[in-house]
Amino acid sequence: MVHISERDRVDSLIEHFWKNGFLTLSRKHSKYLPTPEKIGEFEVDAVGKYNKKFILGLTLTKEDIDNPKILRKIKFLANQRNKYSTKLVTLFLGVPENLIPQAKKIISSLEEATQKQIKIVSTSTEENLFD
Numbered sequence: 001m002v003h004i005s006e007r008d009r010v011d012s013l014i015e016h017f018w019k020n021g022f023l024t025l026s027r028k029h030s031k032y033l034p035t036p037e038k039i040g041e042f043e044v045d046a047v048g049k050y051n052k053k054f055i056l057g058l059t060l061t062k063e064d065i066d067n068p069k070i071l072r073k074i075k076f077l078a079n080q081r082n083k084y085s086t087k088l089v090t091l092f093l094g095v096p097e098n099l100i101p102q103a104k105k106i107i108s109s110l111e112e113a114t115q116k117q118i119k120i121v122s123t124s125t126e127e128n129l130f131d
Helices: 006-019 062-066 070-078 097-108
Strands: 023-027 046-050 053-059 090-095 118-122
Touching: 006 023, 006 046, 006 053, 006 090, 006 118, 053 070, 062 097, 070 090, 070 097, 090 097, 097 118
Parallel strands: 053 090, 090 118
Antiparallel strands: 023 046, 046 053
16 A cells, blocks of 8 residues: 655645636645634644635545544535635535545534535555656
């Protein structure tokens, strides 16, 4: 099994931001952008924006998915609102491809409205591992 670094996982998450048209405002492990501020008591890996729509990015590992407290964190972050409007932010969850079914199972236990605010993306596709 190939292990990718936290920086590589964040890089992969940022690629998904870009593919969906979002500009990265802050991210972890960057030379040029600031590290995202905590949201409540939780850290996020990236923050993005497209027009007035904001997104949060969070990468998860096997240990994170196995942690029973992760559901609380995901629920809290997915229910955040834009600072200047009542629009909910979208939460991008970067998950290794082999753990996507487990992540979907966790998300399925949330309310339907919260589930709509979460987008699960792969952080370990074959092409990402060998670029």
